[in-house]
Amino acid sequence: xxxxxxxxxxxxxxxxxxxxxxxxxxxxxxxxxxxxxxxxxxxxxxxxxxxxxxxxxxxxxxxxxxxxxxxxxxxxxxxxxxxxxxxxxxxxxxxxxxxxxxxxxxxxxxxxxxxxxxxxxxxxxxxxxxxxxxxxxxxxxxxxxxxxxxxxxxxxxxxxxxxxxxxxxxxxxxxxxxxxxxxxxxxxxxxxxxxxxxxxxxxxxxxxxxxxxxxxxxxxxxxxxxxxxxxxxxxxxxxxxxxxxxxxxxxxxxxxxxxxxxxxxxxxxxxxxxxxxxxxxxxxxxxxxxxxxxxxxxxxxxxxxxxxxxxxxxxxxxxxxxxxxxxxxxxxxxxxxxxxxxxxxxxxxxxxxxxxxxxxxxxxxxxxxxxxxxxxxxxxxxxxxxxxxxxxxxxxxxxxxxxxxxxxxxxxxxxx
Amino acid sequence: xxxxxxxxxxxxxxxxxxxxxxxxxxxxxxxxxxxxxxxxxxxxxxxxxxxxxxxxxxxxxxxxxxxxxxxxxxxxxxxxxxxxxxxxxxxxxxxxxxxxxxxxxxxxxxxxxxxxxxxxxxxxxxxxxxxxxxxxxxxxxxxxxxxxxxxxxxxxxxxxxxxxxxxxxxxxxxxxxxxxxxxxxxxxxxxxxxxxxxxxxxxxxxxxxxxxxxxxxxxxxxxx
Numbered sequence: 001x002x003x004x005x006x007x008x009x010x011x012x013x014x015x016x017x018x019x020x021x022x023x024x025x026x027x028x029x030x031x032x033x034x035x036x037x038x039x040x041x042x043x044x045x046x047x048x049x050x051x052x053x054x055x056x057x058x059x060x061x062x063x064x065x066x067x068x069x070x071x072x073x074x075x076x077x078x079x080x081x082x083x084x085x086x087x088x089x090x091x092x093x094x095x096x097x098x099x100x101x102x103x104x105x106x107x108x109x110x111x112x113x114x115x116x117x118x119x120x121x122x123x124x125x126x127x128x129x130x131x132x133x134x135x136x137x138x139x140x141x142x143x144x145x146x147x148x149x150x151x152x153x154x155x156x157x158x159x160x161x162x163x164x165x166x167x168x169x170x171x172x173x174x175x176x177x178x179x180x181x182x183x184x185x186x187x188x189x190x191x192x193x194x195x196x197x198x199x200x201x202x203x204x205x206x207x208x209x210x211x212x213x214x215x216x217x218x219x220x221x222x223x224x225x226x227x228x229x230x231x232x233x234x235x236x237x238x239x240x241x242x243x244x245x246x247x248x249x250x251x252x253x254x255x256x257x258x259x260x261x262x263x264x265x266x267x268x269x270x271x272x273x274x275x276x277x278x279x280x281x282x283x284x285x286x287x288x289x290x291x292x293x294x295x296x297x298x299x300x301x302x303x304x305x306x307x308x309x310x311x312x313x314x315x316x317x318x319x320x321x322x323x324x325x326x327x328x329x330x331x332x333x334x335x336x337x338x339x340x341x342x343x344x345x346x347x348x349x350x351x352x353x354x355x356x357x358x359x360x361x362x363x364x365x366x367x368x369x370x371x372x373x374x375x376x377x378x379x380x381x382x383x384x385x386x387x388x389x390x391x392x393x394x395x396x397x398x399x400x401x402x403x404x405x406x407x408x409x410x411x412x413x414x415x416x
Numbered sequence: 417x418x419x420x421x422x423x424x425x426x427x428x429x430x431x432x433x434x435x436x437x438x439x440x441x442x443x444x445x446x447x448x449x450x451x452x453x454x455x456x457x458x459x460x461x462x463x464x465x466x467x468x469x470x471x472x473x474x475x476x477x478x479x480x481x482x483x484x485x486x487x488x489x490x491x492x493x494x495x496x497x498x499x500x501x502x503x504x505x506x507x508x509x510x511x512x513x514x515x516x517x518x519x520x521x522x523x524x525x526x527x528x529x530x531x532x533x534x535x536x537x538x539x540x541x542x543x544x545x546x547x548x549x550x551x552x553x554x555x556x557x558x559x560x561x562x563x564x565x566x567x568x569x570x571x572x573x574x575x576x577x578x579x580x581x582x583x584x585x586x587x588x589x590x591x592x593x594x595x596x597x598x599x600x601x602x603x604x605x606x607x608x609x610x611x612x613x614x615x616x617x618x619x620x621x622x623x624x625x626x627x628x629x630x631x632x633x634x635x636x637x638x639x640x
Contacts, residue, residue, distance in 0.1 A: 227425075299610075
């Protein structure tokens with residue numbers, strides 16, 4: 001739910017509650033005041049009635065004064081508390097009963113006691129309350145409507161700078177040269193937000209550049225000593241006095257250097273991938289690249305008497321050529337490395353997926369572990385980073401990679 | 417061939433100079449950007465080996481200098497940075513090739529010779545080694561004026577060996593040259609043997625001398 005909707009809902013709830021409570025209080029207050037006024041009127045008429053009785057000096061008569069009913073009843077009671085009360089009033093003109101208000105009191109006349117009851121209509125007061133209620137309700141509805149419309153349109157306008165900022169953040173790419181700008185806003189909060197984001201993006205970009213620098217420097221620092229060792233060995237093997245055993249040792253050193261430089265490159269590539277430092281995406285026709293790869297690995301296949309069985313349909317992806325090369329090299333390399341002599345590699349490519357299926361050991365590998373760093377078979381000569389690279393490259397492009405084993409066939413399936 | 421090696425790592429610089437200083441090549445070296453620019457303004461070279469990361473600046477400045485002064489030295493960049501951006505930048509600003517550290521000296525020499533050949537293509541597009549004549553433009557090989565048919569790998573290998581004649585080359589170096597270092601060859605170099613055997617037989621069949629010797633299990637030597 002949007003913030004403006006939240007705000008509208010809350011403000012409408014509060015307004016409704018306050019207004020309803022106000023209306024109740026208002027109703028009672030008006031009722032009370034109206035009653036007070038009626039009672040005052042009654043009191044006045046009572047005084048007039050008493051005056052009339054006293055001055056006329058004869059038995060009080062029933063009379064209608066301004067349609068007010070006054071009734072005199074002789075009574076033996078000596079004491080009667082004056083009281084006001086609600087009753088019904090018979091409107092003689094309209095010939096119907098209406099709500100009424102009455103007062104009763106004791107009037108003394110020549111030792112005789114009369115109870116006097118004066119009744120007046122409450123219709124006027126009821127009408128007044130009705131009118132006031134209608135006006136109040138109309139006001140309430142109007143207020144709610146205005147509130148709703150204001151929130152809907154005015155708040156949206158107020159939030160516009162925020163939406164612009166949000167859009168810019170979504171489009172922010174750390175590798176871009178463009179920096180976060182933010183539309184200037186007169187609203188203090190938004191201006192502050194923009195300022196904070198601008199500072200943050202600058203800091204992040206700075207850290208990113210630092211990291212990139214570090215990645216390059218680390219590569220430099222490690223590769224140069226390796227280059228020194230390699231060239232020293234290249235010089236050393238020119239010595240004709242070296243015997244077979246010494247040369248065998250040197251061969252092993254060559255292999256180790258090769259492995260450590262490969263390892264170093266893989267680690268740097270992983271770091272680059274994790275920091276999303278590789279952005280050179282181009283359209284790549286996978287079926288073409290796969291055909292080239294099969295040719296490239298042909299000799300390695302022949303030494304183990306392996307054969308390819310391809311079934312390639314056209315499929316284009318948007319990716320870095322370099323990363324796709326590494327991805328396929330690792331998958332092919334594994335399929336060859338862990339194959340049985342005379343085995344087969346089935347490569348299937350269609351619009352949805354690429355699967356590389358090879359014959360091999362008669363047991364399944366652990367799918368949870370094989371993609372982890374430095375998890376490799378005991379007899380494997382690899383760096384232990386190959387499948388980790390494969391997984392990270394897949395993640396980088398939003399592909400999923402699965403491993404599956406079924407009766408002697410190991411399958412790596414890549415779903416685009 | 418006159419070569420200038422610009423590399424700040426001393427032992428690397430010495431090894432490279434020693435390896436290249438044969439067959440009448442003159443190889444000079446320096447370790448910093450300033451001295452490199454000085455040498456380039458004083459003398460002419462055929463090829464320049466350039467390390468990008470120098471103590472007093474970026475090696476790219478050397479390329480800029482060569483271009484503004486219209487000098488036509490061939491430039492081979494040697495860099496520890498294996499980033500595509502650097503590679504493209506280097507080639508864009510006038511380098512002829514880009515080699516990533518660590519590298520084999522044999523690879524360096526072969527690349528350098530290729531750069532030199534490309535520079536002198538108009539005057540010299542035939543590479544002649546005793547009875548072997550290679551037309552580097554048409555990629556054809558003649559032994560005693562008889563054409564022999566080589567596969568692409570055998571042809572690459574022959575050029576590689578001739579560039580490094582008289583030197584022992586390890587199988588690792590040969591494998592990296594022929595299949596690239598991106599491909600993990602699983603320390604299985606049996607297939608190199610097949611290519612060497614075929615190349616040797618084709619040269620011998622055409623009446624060439626037997627130049628290729630195996631150095632125990634380590635590698636091969638093309639006797640020059």
